[in-house]
């Protein structure tokens with residue numbers, strides 16, 4: 234059988250993990266190569282997390298050969314590295330629709346498979362889940378293994394250490410596979426990364442220990458003294474060769490480092506871990522993008538997550554480059570930082586994706602990468618502000634959710650000048666519900682003293698970023714969506730902070746188009762204008778607290794409609810409705826936005842269409858509402874006319 238034929242037959246014969254257990258060492262090597270070919274072939278057409286998954290092929294195969302999923306539970310921290318797990322658990326066919334509406338999720342999905350558990354794509358959660366599950370199995374006396382795969386990047390997240398603290402004292406059997414590929418997107422930062430490299434660079438003290446045991450001969454333990462000698466030797470060796478094996482000092486056994494691409498070595502380590510009756514870390518050293526040269530040579534992020542189809546030969550995206558919201562932000566931030574030495578940037582392990590890297594290239598001493606640690610990012614920003622600087626914290630909108638308390642009490646309560654720039658705000662899409670950035674205008678809108686800006690295009694992004702950074706008595710947020718920036722949309726006039734984008738001859742509808750929905754608003758006004766209705770479209774620019782000028786504008790119209798790329802519950806529409814009530818302005822308000830639900834993966838445009846957030850759908854809705862107002866008005870008029878006219882003569886009563 235040729236290698237190619239050999240390859241073609243192996244993967245196609247894998248229907249489930251049981252099929253892995255009968256493979257020989259040679260077949261496993263062939264299968265690993267075939268899986269890499271499969272990953273590159275499929276992800277090059279759909280986009281997705283290629284680098285992380287190329288790095289866990291052998292690791293995942295070894296896990297499924299040593300343990301028995303789904304009886305034994307597999308937890309993937311962040312979940313972006315679960316493609317191989319999906320391939321060997323019966324989902325190869327789904328990869329043609331990876332991350333597409335109705336297709337395979339890019340993360341574990343309980344709806345897809347009994348083998349999947351954690352669906353949240355936010356990092357650093359797996360060990361907490363694992364601690365809980367292990368406690369449940371202990372209490373229920375269920376003899377099942379819990380295996381958590383956590384990346385070196387995810388380990389920089391605080392929750393991991395909260396979990397390890399508990400795992401150590403709970404002492405339940407629990408296998409923690411540290412997938413140490415030395416990178417998040419960029420090389421993983423911090424003391425932990427240094428510690429892992431110190432462990433990588435030292436021969437595992439287990440190996441040295443084995444050498445000592447061999448040199449002592451296979452003398453059976455003849456009693457306490459010899460055991461104590463051996464144990465003292467082991468302690469000394471550990472201190473000598475793994476100077477800071479902090480995991481063991483925490484009370485968690487450490488196995489490794491092991492070559493994460495050597496299936497036999499990983500299996501051996503996992504079997505030891507499986508048989509160890511307590512918490513154990515298996516430190517697997519892997520390479521992100523392993524086996525695919527364009528990924529291995531990608532200095533930016535080892536092809537961490539190409540957002541769409543790419544050329545297999547080069548790894549380069551096929552889509553023509555466009556100006557992204559992120560680029561506009563990054564350029565303006567550098568311009569501002571050039572003018573103001575007090576401006577510093579913070580990223581949570583996403584320097585390139587958020588544009589902070591652009592600032593770092595110009596002012597390397599004024600950028601801090603805190604690791605995947607958004608809570609720390611917020612409160613260390615508070616510290617930087619207390620120290621006289623104005624930090625700009627750039628994160629994806631969804632990731633700031635976990636730092637609500639820090640934003641509320643460490644930043645806002647102290648009235649500190651920190652600007653949070655939320656990229657990927659609103660409906661995102663391919664990464665599924667836990668990546669939607671739809672909560673910020675509601676959640677952070679309630680923070681006293683917080684001011685939130687939602688630019689509609691490049692010009693307003695630059696302008697509102699400057700306005701935000703100029704605020705020195707409290708926090709600000711500037712939020713914008715994923716993808717290409719909208720074409721500039723000039724205002725016809727400005728009322729306070731509010732831009733009027735167009736106005737009709739009569740004031741039938743005030744359409745409040747928030748953020749990137751400015752163009753949608755203009756199109757809706759055009760459609761309604763064709764039906765004879767006058768629509769004033771405004772962009773508030775600063776959306777929380779809602780500008781008082783919106784109340785005044787509303788009072789002059791028959792109907793107010795708000796459209797926002799965020800949840801309706803507690804959103805801008807809700808806040809404006811409250812403002813109208815408080816001002817006793819009795820104009821009906823209809824708020825359009827994202828329902829407060831879990832929305833599926835797909836692409837942004839499709840999802841917005843599914844939610845009725847298109848110009849055509851909004852125009853149809855508004856037409857219905859305003860024509861009902863007409864009907865009500867005309868029936869009131871006719872009722873009025875009837876009331877004025879003599880009552881029609883009726884035959885005696």
Ligand SMILES: Cc1ncc(C[n+]2csc(CCOP(=O)(O)OP(=O)(O)O)c2C)c(N)n1
Pocket residue numbers: 285311313314354355356383384385386387388412414416417418421521537581582583605607632
């Ligand atoms: C709370 C949170 N912040 C940021 C991210 C974005 N993110 C996704 S994967 C990743 C890097 C993860 O690095 P690591 O855990 O080492 O996994 P690897 O990709 O190296 O396999 C980051 C920062 C996230 N998913 N969750």
Ligand SMILES: CC(=O)[C@@H](O)[C@H](O)COP(=O)(O)O
Pocket residue numbers: 311313354538540586657664715
């Ligand atoms: C899991 C992960 O890496 C996410 O943060 C996400 O995939 C980023 O996607 P985009 O940068 O393409 O929005």
Ligand SMILES: [Mg+2]
Pocket residue numbers: 384385386387412413414415416417421
């Ligand atoms: Mg990593």
